[in-house]
Amino acid sequence: MRKLLLLLFFFPFIVNAQDLTGFWKGKLTQDSGGYAPQYVLELNINQKNKKISGVSNAYLGSVVVGKLSFSGYFEKDSIYLNEFRYGVIEKILPPDYFLCIKNFILKYKSTGSLETLTGRWDGVTYAKDELGKDELFTDAFGVKKEVLECIPGLIFLSKNDSLHIQTPVPTQYQTFQDSLYRTQINVIEEVDVENKIIQIALNDYEKVDGDKVTIIFNRDTIAEKVAIRKSPTFFTLNLSNQYINNELLIYAENLGRIP
Numbered sequence: 001m002r003k004l005l006l007l008l009f010f011f012p013f014i015v016n017a018q019d020l021t022g023f024w025k026g027k028l029t030q031d032s033g034g035y036a037p038q039y040v041l042e043l044n045i046n047q048k049n050k051k052i053s054g055v056s057n058a059y060l061g062s063v064v065v066g067k068l069s070f071s072g073y074f075e076k077d078s079i080y081l082n083e084f085r086y087g088v089i090e091k092i093l094p095p096d097y098f099l100c101i102k103n104f105i106l107k108y109k110s111t112g113s114l115e116t117l118t119g120r121w122d123g124v125t126y127a128k129d130e131l132g133k134d135e136l137f138t139d140a141f142g143v144k145k146e147v148l149e150c151i152p153g154l155i156f157l158s159k160n161d162s163l164h165i166q167t168p169v170p171t172q173y174q175t176f177q178d179s180l181y182r183t184q185i186n187v188i189e190e191v192d193v194e195n196k197i198i199q200i201a202l203n204d205y206e207k208v209d210g211d212k213v214t215i216i217f218n219r220d221t222i223a224e225k226v227a228i229r230k231s232p233t234f235f236t237l238n239l240s241n242q243y244i245n246n247e248l249l250i251y252a253e254n255l256g257r258i259p
Helices: none
Strands: 005-012 022-029 038-048 051-060 064-075 078-092 101-111 114-126 147-149 153-159 189-193 197-202 212-217 220-227 233-238 246-252
Touching: 022 114, 038 153, 051 078, 064 101, 078 114, 078 197, 101 153, 197 212, 220 233
Parallel strands: 005 189
Antiparallel strands: 005 246, 022 038, 022 153, 038 051, 051 064, 064 078, 078 101, 101 114, 114 147, 114 153, 197 233, 212 220, 212 246
């Protein structure tokens, strides 16, 4: 039986330094009822035209740390930044404390040599990420919920290019053999991505017929004989800090009952 092989190459999207690009530091406040009234917030921003990407780092000493990837854009005179649910780089939390996946709406201001970003933030936290697969949050009214809104607050940041949030830039190009499992590999698609943490979803868009695939990332098998169903199966992949290119192979173990 012929085997099908799907190949994708992922390239971290490298941006040029301009406009908001740089390192910003200040404070993130939280309205009444939060774990703490104020945190340190750092943003490492990369901007290309009107598209923004980067890393956020919110912390309270060494007790609370939430470092996440984000993307953003401009709309009129506002800057919108959104952290990724699956873009968590580092998480250190006390018991009964949940990580907020934050959204920022900011305004830029330049006064002499001082550049600032100010605005508000809100966000949500996910029960499956914080409590476990089958557990739910209980809100103040005793209602069970999968997603809980975070207590919002304010943002005050100033630009300081002497700061640096560690975000290694890949410099090498990795090569792969042109065959696998005695099957010739052809490049199907190359994709530029802005976040080093990506998520893929596998599902059958037609009738489920018993298809099974093996997922291979940078020639390491991360899942074998995954059954393809109507509901998607998700996989989170961390792109290499060392290499510019990353290879994803989806190998068909069978063709299912329907050709």
